[in-house]
Amino acid sequence: MSDEPGIYPARPRRAPAPPPAVFVHDLNAQQSAAVAHGDGPLLIAAGAGTGKTRTLVHRLAHLIRQGVPADRVLLLTFTRRAAQEMLMRAERLAGADGRRVHGGTFHGTAHRLLRRFGAAAGLSPDFTILDQGDSEDLLQLSRAQLGYADTKRRFPKKATLQWVYSRHVNTDVPVEQILRDELPRFAELAPDFQRLFADYTERKASRNLVDYDDLLLFWATLLESAPVIADRITGLYDHILVDEYQDTNLLQARILRGMCRSHRNLTVVGDDAQSIYGFRGASFRNIIEFPQDFPGTRVIALEQNYRSTQPILDVANLVMSRAAQRFTKVLWTTREGGERPWLVTAEDEQSQTRFVVDRLLELHEDEGIPLREIAVLIRAGYMSADLEIELTNRRIPFRKWGGLKFLEAAHVKDVLAFLRVLENPRDEVSWYRVLLLLPGIGDVTARAAIDSLLAAAWEADAFSRFEPPPRARAAHRALVALLDELRRRPSAGVAAGQASTDIARVRALYDDILRERYDRAEPRLADLDQLQTIAAGYPDRGTFLSAIALEPPSATQDLAGGGDEENDALVISTVHSAKGKEWDAVFVIWAADGWFPMARSIDDDEELEEERRLMYVALTRARRHLAVVHPLHAYATRRGADYSLDQLSRFIDPGVRALMERVTLSADGSLTPTEEIVPVTSTVDLRAMLRRRFTSSD
DNA sequence: TTTTGAAGTCTCTCC
DNA sequence: GACTTCAAAA
Numbered sequence: 001m002s003d004e005p006g007i008y009p010a011r012p013r014r015a016p017a018p019p020p021a022v023f024v025h026d027l028n029a030q031q032s033a034a035v036a037h038g039d040g041p042l043l044i045a046a047g048a049g050t051g052k053t054r055t056l057v058h059r060l061a062h063l064i065r066q067g068v069p070a071d072r073v074l075l076l077t078f079t080r081r082a083a084q085e086m087l088m089r090a091e092r093l094a095g096a097d098g099r100r101v102h103g104g105t106f107h108g109t110a111h112r113l114l115r116r117f118g119a120a121a122g123l124s125p126d127f128t129i130l131d132q133g134d135s136e137d138l139l140q141l142s143r144a145q146l147g148y149a150d151t152k153r154r155f156p157k158k159a160t161l162q163w164v165y166s167r168h169v170n171t172d173v174p175v176e177q178i179l180r181d182e183l184p185r186f187a188e189l190a191p192d193f194q195r196l197f198a199d200y201t202e203r204k205a206s207r208n209l210v211d212y213d214d215l216l217l218f219w220a221t222l223l224e225s226a227p228v229i230a231d232r233i234t235g236l237y238d239h240i241l242v243d244e245y246q247d248t249n250l251l252q253a254r255i256l257r258g259m260c261r262s263h264r265n266l267t268v269v270g271d272d273a274q275s276i277y278g279f280r281g282a283s284f285r286n287i288i289e290f291p292q293d294f295p296g297t298r299v300i301a302l303e304q305n306y307r308s309t310q311p312i313l314d315v316a317n318l319v320m321s322r323a324a325q326r327f328t329k330v331l332w333t334t335r336e337g338g339e340r341p342w343l344v345t346a347e348d349e350q351s352q353t354r355f356v357v358d359r360l361l362e363l364h365e366d367e368g369i370p371l372r373e374i375a376v377l378i379r380a381g382y383m384s385a386d387l388e389i390e391l392t393n394r395r396i397p398f399r400k401w402g403g404l405k406f407l408e409a410a411h412v413k414d415v416l417a418f419l420r421v422l423e424n425p426r427d428e429v430s431w432y433r434v435l436l437l438l439p440g441i442g443d444v445t446a447r448a449a450i451d452s453l454l455a456a457a458w459e460a461d462a463f464s465r466f467e468p469p470p471r472a473r474a475a476h477r478a479l480v481a482l483l484d485e486l487r488r489r490p491s492a493g494v495a496a497g498q499a500s501t502d503i504a505r506v507r508a509l510y511d512d513i514l515r516e517r518y519d520r521a522e523p524r525l526a527d528l529d530q531l532q533t534i535a536a537g538y539p540d541r542g543t544f545l546s547a548i549a550l551e552p553p554s555a556t557q558d559l560a561g562g563g564d565e566e567n568d569a570l571v572i573s574t575v576h577s578a579k580g581k582e583w584d585a586v587f588v589i590w591a592a593d594g595w596f597p598m599a600r601s602i603d604d605d606e607e608l609e610e611e612r613r614l615m616y617v618a619l620t621r622a623r624r625h626l627a628v629v630h631p632l633h634a635y636a637t638r639r640g641a642d643y644s645l646d647q648l649s650r651f652i653d654p655g656v657r658a659l660m661e662r663v664t665l666s667a668d669g670s671l672t673p674t675e676e677i678v679p680v681t682s683t684v685d686l687r688a689m690l691r692r693r694f695t696s697s698d
Numbered sequence: 699t700t701t702t703g704a705a706g707t708c709t710c711t712c713c
Numbered sequence: 714g715a716c717t718t719c720a721a722a723a
Contacts, residue, residue: 079713107713132712157707157717212713279711380710442700469699550713576711598710614711 031055034300035062037267041260041294043245043287044269047329048316048620049307049582052269056241057086059267060101061093063239070094074237074259075103078244080551082580086243102237106252108550110215113222117229121222123210126542128424129549130204130211133408136162137429138209142199148192156186165197169213170249170281207426216251223258234262244580245270245290249281253293266294273320273329274617276576278610305331307582309338312626315659316619319651323612324605331620341619341626343652343660345674347667352631353390355665356587360570361396363585363625371397373584375571377618379596383589384572397569401577407552411514411524412531416545418506419499422486423542426458437513438479440472460487482509499535499544503528575618585625588618591649592630615651628652628660 027035031051034044035058046052056075064070077083083103091098102109111129119125130138136158148155156164160183167182168175175197176190186193204211210218223230240259242248245268248256260266268290275284291297305313313331346352356376363369378384384400391398406412414437417430424430428450435446449466456462463483468476486502507528514528515521538544571583590596597611619626630648652660662674 105713215713277712280713382710440700444699471700552713574711600709610711 027051027055027058028304030300030302030304031058034267034302035059037298037300039263039265041264041290041297042267043290043297043299044267044302045287045299045329046269046271046302047305047331048271048274048617049305050302050331051304051306052271052302053082053086053089053243053580055302056243056267056269057089058093060086060090060241061098064090064094064097064101068238070097070100071102072236072238073101074109074240075101076106076109076240076242077103078105078247078580080105080108082243105550106248106255107212107215110219110255111546111550113233114210114215114218117222117233118218120229121218121226123218124208126424127208127210128420128427128430129215129546130209130429131407131549132162132212133413134209134429135165135211137433138203138207139165139196139200141428141432142196142203146196146199148196155189155192156183160186161193161196164193165200166213167281168197169217170251171283172250203428207428208424209427209429213251216255220251220254220258223255223261230258230261234259238263239265240267242266242268243270246272246275246284246287247277247280247282248286249283250286251281253286257293260294264294264296271329273323273613274579276579276610276614276617278606301329303329303331305333306335307623308333308620308626309335309624311338311340311659312619312622312624315341315626315656316616318656318659319612319619320616322651322653324609338624340659340661341622341628343648343657343662343674344627344629344671345648345662345664346629346631347665348631348633349386351665351667352589352629353387354669355629355671356387356589356627357390357394357396358669359627360585360587369584369625371568371570374587375573375578375581375583375585375621376587376589377573377575377578377621378589379575379598379614381574383595387572387589391570397567398572399569401571401573406527406530407548409524409527411518412527414514415503415506415510415528415531416548418482418486418510419502419541420545422483422502423545425453425460434479437510438472438475439513439516440475441468445469445472478509482506497536497538497540497544499538499541500532502541503532503535507532575614578621579617582621582623584623585627586618586622587627587629588615589629590631591615591628591652593647593650596649597651612651615649 028051031054034042034055037059044052044055046055060073060075063073075083075086077086083105087098087101087103090101104112114123114127115125118127139161140158143155143158143161164175164178164183167173167178175193176187179187179190179193203209204214222233237259240256242256247270256266256268268287270287272284272287275282275287291299308316308331310333313333317330344352344355346355360371360374360376363374364371376384376387381400388398388400407416414433417433420427420430421434431450431453432446435441435449436443441449445468449463449468452466453459453462456465461484464480466476482505486505489498489501511525511528514524518524534548535544538547573581588596594602596615597608601607601611619628628649630652632647663671664674666672
């Protein structure tokens with residue numbers, strides 16, 4: 001069943017060498033071959049649940065045992081968490097040396113290298129990292145300064161500006177073309193975008209700021225244009241291993257090419273069918289073209305799935321087989337039996353929620369599955385609102401992954417802005433944010449204050465000499481006193497942690513402002529307590545600020561305190577955040593057209609394909625129990641939506657349905673076999689076809 | 699100039 | 714239906 005013609009150049013043409021005896025019990029033939037691969041580029045095309053992490057960990061351990069110094073191995077992963085998990089496992093296999101492997105995300109590694117080598121290329125080593133929101137704010141400042149705020153002409157909002165900028169940097173596609181392809185209504189504004197981005201770039205440079213995209217871009221640039229530094233950097237590592245390669249973008253591919261100038265020991269692992277970060281500029285073409293990029297690549301495919309039962313794999317495989325571009329792998333397992341995945345038709349959202357809660361309690365109480373082994377997967381963060389309320393009412397503990405981030409909350413960013421001003425007095429974004437918090441200071445006064453700082457060359461106490469308008473005098477004095485106090489802190493390295501102490505002092509001023517601004521202050525104050533607790537875990541303020549920008553604590557579970565294993569809780573996760581994870585039982589809810597796939601992706605073939613891969617990722621998270629749920633009558637009308645919603649996701653087509661146990665939820669909560677054919681959105685979208693007639697360029 | 703209230707815009711995924 | 718932007722009042 002694995003004889004599908006593939007786009008990968010080859011199954012290994014020659015039979016892999018027999019694996020070393022030590023691996024035989026643990027790994028299958030393909031995995032062993034990957035682990036024991038010698039030097040030179042290696043592409044491991046690993047389907048979902050095929051032991052990809054395990055293989056990578058064993059390879060890591062193998063390299064160390066072969067005598068490669070652990071600290072000369074670089075492991076690049078998608079999340080910080082993934083890196084740590086792998087290093088821990090490698091440590092168990094290879095001993096304490098495993099811990100010395102350098103592991104982290106592309107961004108985290110870029111950060112580390114830039115702090116070390118950036119200065120030699122004119123980058124001040126104490127730069128501040130802008131997260132996406134900060135980057136938007138700074139673009140907004142640029143925009144206002146350049147006068148685009150006043151024009152009556154419609155101008156894109158800051159989030160759009162940031163998106164275009166980021167897309168440009170990460171994909172190398174010219175701004176003009178991005179606008180033409182993705183935002184045609186702004187196409188004629190290309191020169192304005194260019195002007196704005198030039199100013200933004202200048203502003204970042206003079207304010208000592210570095211955004212996410214810069215981290216990667218500077219790394220790539222050092223490798224490509226600064227031979228001496230490039231030699232130092234590439235000389236650090238003998239082997240590079242990359243996880244989730246399907247989610248890298250062109251810029252990251254450039255970095256890898258640069259890192260492999262002096263050797264070609266690059267191992268990448270990925271699954272083109274799980275490429276779900278196209279919106280961030282990732283392209284699964286990276287993985288498909290890897291063998292061309294690195295001639296002599298050995299390709300090893302992992303297709304034996306150790307995670308799911310065959311009925312679950314059958315459904316997932318069939319969903320994926322409908323992809324416009326045929327993918328390569330067909331997963332199989334030796335795990336016989338298992339129930340067919342359920343397809344549950346619910347009346348509406350409440351009914352959907354009731355099914356999920358009833359069924360998960362059944363699994364938990366009757367079958368003894370721990371709550372943490374059960375997950376509810378959603379396409380987007382807000383889709384679990386109703387479920388969360390119900391779970392809270394029924395006192396069922398849950399943890400939510402993904403979605404709105406703690407650190408994106410305005411009040412958290414406010415407090416951090418104070419610390420950032422201290423850390424980098426040139427941080428214009430944070431100054432602006434802090435100033436606007438003060439009563440009596442608005443946009444104009446804030447700008448005037450920043451201009452005065454600029455004029456004083458950002459000297460530390462320049463702000464105390466700023467003359468505020470009378471109504472802001474008290475606030476100004478309070479802020480000056482606070483900053484003074486924080487600068488004259490007894491001594492760095494207090495046991496409690498500098499950042500935590502700083503936050504406590506900032507809150508003496510800020511908590512009142514917060515109470516004034518928000519109706520319900522308590523939960524926000526609790527957030528700040530948590531922030532303080534997190535901060536206590538870092539040695540100093542600078543480390544804390546960089547760390548939280550690069551590895552935000554994923555939702556509340558990292559913050560809740562206490563071991564994850566202790567408190568058993570259901571997991572609610574976006575599909576994106578669920579990547580790489582697995583559970584005994586998985587519910588995929590909101591499997592309705594317009595929701596999953598999301599409405600705005602339906603008109604665009606590439607985006608629709610990404611939604612399909614997303615569905616594939618969701619389905620393949622399940623080990624034994626899988627239920628796909630869709631509400632029939634949710635919100636029939638949605639502004640701007642001219643296709644029918646409220647119908648079963650188009651990915652669950654008749655063939656897929658035939659492989660599932662179809663049940664309908666009746667009003668009393670009982671399940672009956674689904675009788676009638678569930679209506680499915682036609683693949684023909686009449687309005688979209690008509691629209692294309694007038695918009696297509698050919 | 700700041701603040702407040704009303705109209706208007708677009709709805710996500712994440713380092 | 715939330716968040717941003719615009720317009721008027723303090």
